[in-house]
């Protein structure tokens with residue numbers, strides 16, 4: 545009876561061990577079958593690629609046997625591979641440096657041209673004059689050869705300089721209690737031009753140049769009312785309105801501006817009166 549129990553335990557142990565080892569073997573076989581060429585690519589990012597199920601080294605440009613990890617590792621450690629990889633990396637670094645320096649050179653040229661257009665605008669010099677200065681710029685100025693003809697400057701750079709200037713004006717007068725100066729004149733083509741200036745503390749800037757078909761109290765008032773929102777100046781903010789003593793400007797203040805802006809004070813400036821006396 546005792547012997548039978550011992551034999552039973554022996555068979556039970558043998559069965560259990562057999563089951564356990566076969567489970568382990570299956571697991572090992574299972575892991576082995578999930579390894580693909582793509583596994584090696586994931587294990588070594590940047591070193592390999594898969595083409596038609598074949599593992600290729602990106603630097604040596606030939607196939608590598610992928611089923612055994614040790615074969616792949618040996619290839620990565622080989623002198624041929626490390627030399628080719630470092631050669632490739634050096635080439636990439638040089639290319640990156642070249643691109644960076646080209647980009648910075650391009651950017652510095654853009655800044656020079658932008659500043660040139662801005663300087664001409666501030667000095668009130670027509671951009672056409674640039675064409676006769678190109679030779680001088682090329683001979684004596686660094687990056688002077690990069691300055692284009694006036695037509696290109698007008699087309700490509702003036703809008704950019706203008707928008708930067710406009711933004712700076714908007715910042716300057718944003719929701720400020722500005723004083724407004726308005727006057728009308730005629731240009732070389734006998735068109736009526738209305739210039740509007742804003743003043744806040746020590747800053748007086750031309751904020752709008754408008755060409756009007758008819759100049760009267762209504763059109764002048766409409767022009768000013770349309771300018772204020774462009775600079776985010778609320779209708780309750782302006783304090784002072786300076787104009788000449790023309791009858792239509794007095795009427796503009798009395799009939800159009802004062803009803804909308806009761807806080808506004810009108811001062812007909814004396815320069816105009818003195819001019820009339822003179």
Ligand SMILES: [Zn+2]
Nearest residue numbers: 601603604625
């Ligand atoms: Zn290689």
